[in-house]
Amino acid sequence: MKLKTLKTFRGGVHPEGHKNLSKGQEVVPYLPKGDMVFPINQHIGKPARPIVAKGDEVLAGQIIAEADGFVSANIISSCSGKVKAIEERHVASGARATCIVVENDGQYTLAPGIGKVPHEGTLSNKDILDAIKAAGIVGLGGAGFPTHVKLSVKDPEAIDYVIANGSECEPYITCDDRLMQDENRGIVEGLRLVLQLFPNAVGVIAIEDNKPDAIQAMEAVCAGEKQISVQPVKAKYPEGGERNLISVISGRDLRFGQLPADVGCVVCNVSTLNAIYRAVHHSEPLMERYFTISGDAIANPCTLSVRIGTSHAELVEAAGGIKPGCNVKKVLSGGPMMGIAMSSLDVPTCKANNALTVLAEDEVEIADEQMTACIRCGRCTRACPIHLIPQMMAEAAERKDYEQYEKRLYGLDCIACGCCTYVCPAKRPLMQLFKQTKADIMAAKRK
Numbered sequence: 001m002k003l004k005t006l007k008t009f010r011g012g013v014h015p016e017g018h019k020n021l022s023k024g025q026e027v028v029p030y031l032p033k034g035d036m037v038f039p040i041n042q043h044i045g046k047p048a049r050p051i052v053a054k055g056d057e058v059l060a061g062q063i064i065a066e067a068d069g070f071v072s073a074n075i076i077s078s079c080s081g082k083v084k085a086i087e088e089r090h091v092a093s094g095a096r097a098t099c100i101v102v103e104n105d106g107q108y109t110l111a112p113g114i115g116k117v118p119h120e121g122t123l124s125n126k127d128i129l130d131a132i133k134a135a136g137i138v139g140l141g142g143a144g145f146p147t148h149v150k151l152s153v154k155d156p157e158a159i160d161y162v163i164a165n166g167s168e169c170e171p172y173i174t175c176d177d178r179l180m181q182d183e184n185r186g187i188v189e190g191l192r193l194v195l196q197l198f199p200n201a202v203g204v205i206a207i208e209d210n211k212p213d214a215i216q217a218m219e220a221v222c223a224g225e226k227q228i229s230v231q232p233v234k235a236k237y238p239e240g241g242e243r244n245l246i247s248v249i250s251g252r253d254l255r256f257g258q259l260p261a262d263v264g265c266v267v268c269n270v271s272t273l274n275a276i277y278r279a280v281h282h283s284e285p286l287m288e289r290y291f292t293i294s295g296d297a298i299a300n301p302c303t304l305s306v307r308i309g310t311s312h313a314e315l316v317e318a319a320g321g322i323k324p325g326c327n328v329k330k331v332l333s334g335g336p337m338m339g340i341a342m343s344s345l346d347v348p349t350c351k352a353n354n355a356l357t358v359l360a361e362d363e364v365e366i367a368d369e370q371m372t373a374c375i376r377c378g379r380c381t382r383a384c385p386i387h388l389i390p391q392m393m394a395e396a397a398e399r400k401d402y403e404q405y406e407k408r409l410y411g412l413d414c415i416a417c418g419c420c421t422y423v424c425p426a427k428r429p430l431m432q433l434f435k436q437t438k439a440d441i442m443a444a445k446r447k
Contacts, residue, residue, distance in 0.1 A: 008233065008236055008239075008248060009236075009239070009247050009385055010385070010387070011382065011383050011384050011385040011386075011419065012237055012238060012239070012244070012383065012385045012419060013237050013383055013419045013423060014235075015171050015237055015336070015337065015422060016171060017172075017235075018171050018172045018294070018296075019172070019174050021172065021295075021298075021301040022174045022293075022294045022301040022302050022303055023174040023178070025301070025302040025303060027182060027290060027302075027303050027304060027305055029304070030304040030306055030307070030310070031108065031307070032079070032104060032307055032309075032310040032314050033104070033106070033314065034104065034311055034314060035084060035101055035102065035103055035311075036077070036079045036081070036101070036102045036309035036310065036348070037089060037309050037347075037348035038064060038075050038077065038099060038100045038101075038102065038308070038348065039075075039099045039348065039350060040065045040075055040097065040098050040099070040100065041097050042073070042075065042138065042144065042308075042350040042351045042352065043072065043073040043138040043144045043351065044071065044138075044143065044144050044145045045069065045071030045072045045073070045149075046067075046068050046069040046071060046072040047072070047097075047098065048067055048068055048073060048075045049065055049066050049067075050064065050086055050098075050100055051064065051065060051066050052064045052086075052100065053083065054085055054086060055082065056082070056083045057080075057081075057082055057083075058077045058080065058081065059077065059080045059111040060077060060079050060110050060114070061076060061077070061078075061111040061114040061284070061285050061287060062076065062077050062111040063075070063076055063134075063136070063285075064076065064077045065100060067136075070149065071145075071146060071149055072146060073137070073146040073351075074133070074134065074285070075100070075136060076135070076285040076286060077100075077309075078287035078288060078307035078308045078310075079102060079104045079105070079108055079307065079309070080104075080108055080109040081102045081104045081105040081107075082102065082103045082105070083100060083101070083102055084101045084102060084103040085101040086098065086099070086101070087099060089347075089348075090344065091347050091348065091350065092342060092347045093333070093340050094340070094342070094343060099348070102309070114285070115283060115284060116282070116283050117281065117283070123193075123280065125196065125197050127280075128196065128197065128276075129152065129197070131279050131283075132147050132148045132151070132276055132279055132280070133146075133148040134279070134285065135278075135279035135284070135285040135286050136285055136286045136351075137275045137276060137279060137286050138272075138286075138352060139268070139269060139272055139352065140271035140272045140275065140289060140351065140352060140354070141165055141240065141269030141272070141352075142334070142338070142352050143352065144350075147268070147272055147276070150266065150268075151194060151197055153198075153261045154261070155261075156199065157199060157200050158200075158261070159200065159201045159261065159264055159265065159266055160200060160201055160202070160264040160265070161201060161202060161204055161246075161266070162198060162201050162202070162265075162266045162268065163203075163204050163250075163265060163267045163268070164187065164191050164203065164204065164205040164206065164268060164269075164273055165206060165240055165242075165245055165267055165268065165269045165270065166180050166187075166205055166206060166207040166208075166211070166214060166218070166270045167206055167207065167208050167233065167239040167240035167245065168211070168240060169208060169235070169239040169240045170237070170238075170240070170334065170335035170337055170338060170339075170355075171335050171336055171337060172292065172294040172295060172336065172357050173292045173334070173335050173354060173357075174292050174303055175289075175290035175291055175292045175303045175354050175355065176214075176270050176290070177211050177214050178290060179274060180207065180211070180214035180217055180270055181213055181214055181217045183274045184217045184220070184221045185221050186273075186274040186277040187218070187273045187274050187277070188205075188218075188222060188225075189277040190268075190272075190273030190275070190276040190277035190280075191203045191268075192227075192228070193276055193277065193280055194266070194268060194273065194276065195227060195228070198266065201266070202227055202228070202229070203228040204228075204229055204230075204231050204249050205218050205222070205228065205230045206231050206233050206239075206245055206248070206249055207230065207231070207232055207233065208232070208234070208235040208236075208239055209232045209233065209234060209235055210235040215232055218230045231249060233245075233248050233249075237337060237417070237419070238338075238385055238415070238417040238419070241385060241386075241415055241417065242254070242260055242267045243385070243386055243415070244385050244386075246260055246263060246265045246267065249265075250263070250264070250265055252264070256410045257413075271289060271290065271354075286308065286351060287307060287308055288306060288307045288308060289305070289351070289354070290303055290304070290354070291304055291305075291306040291349060291354060291355060291356070292355040293315050293316060293318070293319040293356050294356075294357055294358075295357040295358035295359045295360075296358075296359060296360050297322055297328045297359055297360045298316070298319050298321075298323070299319065299320030299321055299322065299323050299324075300320035301319060304318060304319075307349075308351055309348050309349065310348065310349045311345070311346060311348060311349075312333075312342075312345040312346070312347050312348075312356055313346055315356060316345060316356065316358065322358065323360075326360050327360060328358055328359070328360065329360055329361055329362040330358075330362040330364070331345065331356070331357070332358075332359070333347075333353060333355075333356060334353075334354070334355055334357065335355060336357060336363070337417060337419075337422070338416060338417060339355075339357060341364075364429070367429070368427070371427040371429075372426045372427070374394070374426055374428060375425065375426050376391065378391070379423040379424065379425065380419075380420035380423060380424055380430060382423075383419040383420055383423045384420060385415075385417060385419060386413060386414070388409065388410060388411070388414060389409060390420040390430050393405060393414070393430075393434060393437075394428065396409060396411070397411070397436075398433070402437070402440070402444070405437060405441070406441060411437065411441075412438055412441065414438065416438075418431045
């Protein structure tokens with residue numbers, strides 16, 4: 001099946017990829033040694049409700065916090081041991097969250113039923129959605145939206161495309177690239193399960209053309225498929241954004257305020273699809289994921305198979321620690337374009353965390369020293385992948401004219417990709433300003 005697609009989307013940038021640091025390394029499982037920490041809000045929506053107490057014994061694969069509402073997700077223990085505490089701790093964003101702390105016994109004893117084929121014969125759509133919900137699966141590309149909610153659209157017959165997002169455009173990160181090479185069959189099987197929910201849809205696996213090994217691996221397993229195809233797309237940041245990917249694959253524009261289902265599309269990260277396959281066909285809840293530890297300050301950049309709840313500090317040590325004599329200037333949860341600067345490594349790996357980037361230079365610090373007033377060159381507007389006007393947004397944000405920012409400039413639709421900041425010759429911290437403005441507006445709405 002050959003699709004007519006756009007070669008690329010309008011806007012975007014071409015930052016240095018730095019993928020070569022970790023892409024060639026074989027992925028190995030990492031078994032953590034210390035306590036495991038499970039925040040109850042590892043997803044968009046209402047935090048889960050703890051169903052264990054201090055002193056309880058738990059097993060790997062056991063639900064320790066239940067979804068507490070429609071837009072919520074189960075939290076699963078990825079180790080066996082004893083509940084040490086339920087308390088507030090810091091997470092990668094710097095915020096504090098209620099966490100279930102499990103004293104890891106190092107045995108990783110599985111809960112009954114984990115790894116067994118749960119169904120005989122044909123699966124119903126309800127069977128699939130129930131298994132996804134029970135497994136606590138959320139979007140693993142970074143958004144963290146509960147997957148069973150995303151797949152429960154009002155009109156399944158109106159969906160024309162299920163897009164498997166294998167773009168992975170963020171610099172340094174290679175975990176999805178490696179997953180597509182190692183778990184290509186699981187990804188396709190997960191995509192088949194999702195396609196069963198949408199009788200009129202075709203499946204398209206979108207991969208940037210700078211990942212030839214992943215493209216080859218996915219094409220090999222898709223050979224002869226009538227409903228699923230692999231579509232290489234032009235490497236450009238942020239190709240992996242839902243709006244951009246929908247435009248490239250379907251030729252349809254997602255207008256402000258619309259959801260992908262409104263234009264007949266559903267987008268799932270390839271890691272999410274593999275997790276769906278493991279949950280439905282093997283009764284495996286979401287306990288681990290591929291995770292990249294990279295950056296020019298890391299001794300041995302790599303991608304590991306990491307258990308949810310593992311301390312970031314352990315992962316840095318698993319990657320060889322910091323290079324001898326290297327002075328770390330910045331640590332990011334994620335990559336350099338959309339990542340969040342961290343003040344401590346003593347935080348757990350959550351479901352939507354896919355990478356840790358440790359850098360010997362802080363480009364933001366350098367830019368701060370060079371910043372000038374806006375020179376009105378318009379580069380930010382040309383680079384914006386969703387066609388906003390960052391220059392005018394910044395002016396409204398600085399005036400705290402939130403009505404103008406939200407209602408006339410559509411500032412809340414900003415995806416915080418950082419393209420505007422990247423191209424700005426005046427070195428203005430536009431993305432940081434927009435993220436703070438959105439937070440202020442949402443806080444005011446909650447009041």
